[in-house]
Amino acid sequence: MITALYCIFARDLRLALRRRSDTLAAMIFFVLVVSLFPLGVGPEPALLRTMAAGVVWVAALLASMLSLSRLFADDHQDGTLEQLLLSAHPLPVLVFGKMAAHWIGSGLLLVLIAPVLALQYDLSAGACGVLVLSLLLGTPVLSLIGAIGAALTVGLRGASVLLSLLVLPLSVPILVFGAGAVEAYGAGMSYTGHLSLLGALLAVALVAAPVVVAAALRIALD
Amino acid sequence: MLALRDITCVRNGRRIFAGASCSVAPGQLLRVQGANGAGKTSLLRVICGLLAPTQGEALWGGQNIASLREEFGRQLIYLGHAAALKDDLSPLENLLTAHALGGQALMPAQARQALGLAGLRGHEDTLVRRLSQGQRRRSALARLVHGHHAPLWVLDEPFTALDAAAATWLANLIRTRVQAGGMVVLTSHQDVDIPGVSQVVLAL
Numbered sequence: 516m517i518t519a520l521y522c523i524f525a526r527d528l529r530l531a532l533r534r535r536s537d538t539l540a541a542m543i544f545f546v547l548v549v550s551l552f553p554l555g556v557g558p559e560p561a562l563l564r565t566m567a568a569g570v571v572w573v574a575a576l577l578a579s580m581l582s583l584s585r586l587f588a589d590d591h592q593d594g595t596l597e598q599l600l601l602s603a604h605p606l607p608v609l610v611f612g613k614m615a616a617h618w619i620g621s622g623l624l625l626v627l628i629a630p631v632l633a634l635q636y637d638l639s640a641g642a643c644g645v646l647v648l649s650l651l652l653g654t655p656v657l658s659l660i661g662a663i664g665a666a667l668t669v670g671l672r673g674a675s676v677l678l679s680l681l682v683l684p685l686s687v688p689i690l691v692f693g694a695g696a697v698e699a700y701g702a703g704m705s706y707t708g709h710l711s712l713l714g715a716l717l718a719v720a721l722v723a724a725p726v727v728v729a730a731a732l733r734i735a736l737d
Numbered sequence: 738m739l740a741l742r743d744i745t746c747v748r749n750g751r752r753i754f755a756g757a758s759c760s761v762a763p764g765q766l767l768r769v770q771g772a773n774g775a776g777k778t779s780l781l782r783v784i785c786g787l788l789a790p791t792q793g794e795a796l797w798g799g800q801n802i803a804s805l806r807e808e809f810g811r812q813l814i815y816l817g818h819a820a821a822l823k824d825d826l827s828p829l830e831n832l833l834t835a836h837a838l839g840g841q842a843l844m845p846a847q848a849r850q851a852l853g854l855a856g857l858r859g860h861e862d863t864l865v866r867r868l869s870q871g872q873r874r875r876s877a878l879a880r881l882v883h884g885h886h887a888p889l890w891v892l893d894e895p896f897t898a899l900d901a902a903a904a905t906w907l908a909n910l911i912r913t914r915v916q917a918g919g920m921v922v923l924t925s926h927q928d929v930d931i932p933g934v935s936q937v938v939l940a941l
Contacts, residue, residue: 518837518842519837519838519840522833522834522837522838523834523838526823526826526830526834529825529826529830530823530825530826533825533826533864534825592819593819593820593821593822593823593824594817594818594819594820594821594822595821595822595823597785597787597815597817597819597821598815598821598835598838599838600787601785601786601787601809601810601813601815602807602810602838602839602840603807603810603811603838603839603840603841604807604810604838604840605806605807606806609838736787737787737788737789
């Protein structure tokens with residue numbers, strides 16, 4: 516079972532590496548959106564500092580949506596999704612491997628690049644650290660929730676629009692707590708509450724999402 | 738033992754086929770025949786448990802296939818209409834993944850040998866996107882070389898896009914499997930003549 520999990524995980528990472536342009540597109544989108552705001556709003560350090568967390572979080576949310584629609588759509592098209600459903604291993608485990616690979620190819624890269632982008636907003640090192648921590652806890656939840664939407668819309672026409680409509684409302688709590696943690700730190704308040712809630716969301720999503728995605732895939736392919 | 742009991746399939750309000758019944762014992766080949774759109778692929782998907790029939794049931798060893806899940810997955814090799822190959826992986830990587838998913842991990846040397854038998858010697862590490870249609874087909878069929886652990890093979894149009902040599906090779910694989918007590922279900926437009934194999938024909 517662990518070998519099958521690793522096999523799918525490694526396969527998807529290898530595919531992401533061989534199709535770097537898709538992975539890079541989401542990254543470039545993230546960098547561009549975050550960089551455009553200071554240009555549009557003007558060089559007012561106080562203003563930029565207050566909006567930094569919100570902008571980075573919204574951009575991360577939208578960037579993670581970009582690659583989401585292809586999470587299962589590619590597998591559906593070439594028939595490998597059917598093979599996953601007919602595997603000798605439990606589907607939730609395999610799906611978990613796919614989601615982990617998807618997060619590394621999208622969310623983790625955003626987390627790594629976020630501190631560099633935060634420089635444009637004159638964030639202190641401490642605030643930067645909280646931002647990275649909140650992204651580190653929050654982006655996996657985005658991948659996990661997003662995968663549910665991707666599984667439900669697999670094989671549909673106009674799936675990407677429907678996917679955004681399904682997933683974005685569900686992502687609102689993550690956005691609120693993620694950006695809230697950085698704001699709380701900036702205001703000198705305790706930010707651990709926000710991060711704990713993000714951690715709790717992650718824990719619930721880690722357990723529930725693979726099972727829900729597996730059920731959704733079985734319905735979608737029927 | 739595979740049994741189909743009075744299976745009716747309705748898709749999008751249209752009845753595709755009704756009352757399909759038959760049973761396949763170990764050492765038998767089931768050929769599903771019918772015109773385009775007669776529901777051959779749908780029937781194969783029902784047999785695999787991917788599609789729930791509107792009426793009737795598909796049984797494997799007396800149990801409903803849809804409820805068996807992973808247990809059934811271990812005993813089944815399904816090669817569908819799509820080749821189930823990743824364009825950005827090599828045939829070797831595709832084959833190793835397919836076997837790992839099927840619960841029968843393969844050594845790279847065995848996989849190379851299987852691909853060699855499938856006529857892909859020298860192309861084991863070429864990306865699948867650079868292969869021809871026939872070579873893709875062979876790459877997908879290479880999974881059957883080490884497929885003796887699975888008592889049931891379900892093959893959707895396995896002979897399409899194959900040249901004469903590959904078709905003979907595939908017919909031999911199927912014959913060996915059936916004679917060793919396996920069950921093979923396939924759809925085909927052409928008459929499949931595999932000497933020494935008892936065929937059951939189900940016409941939709």
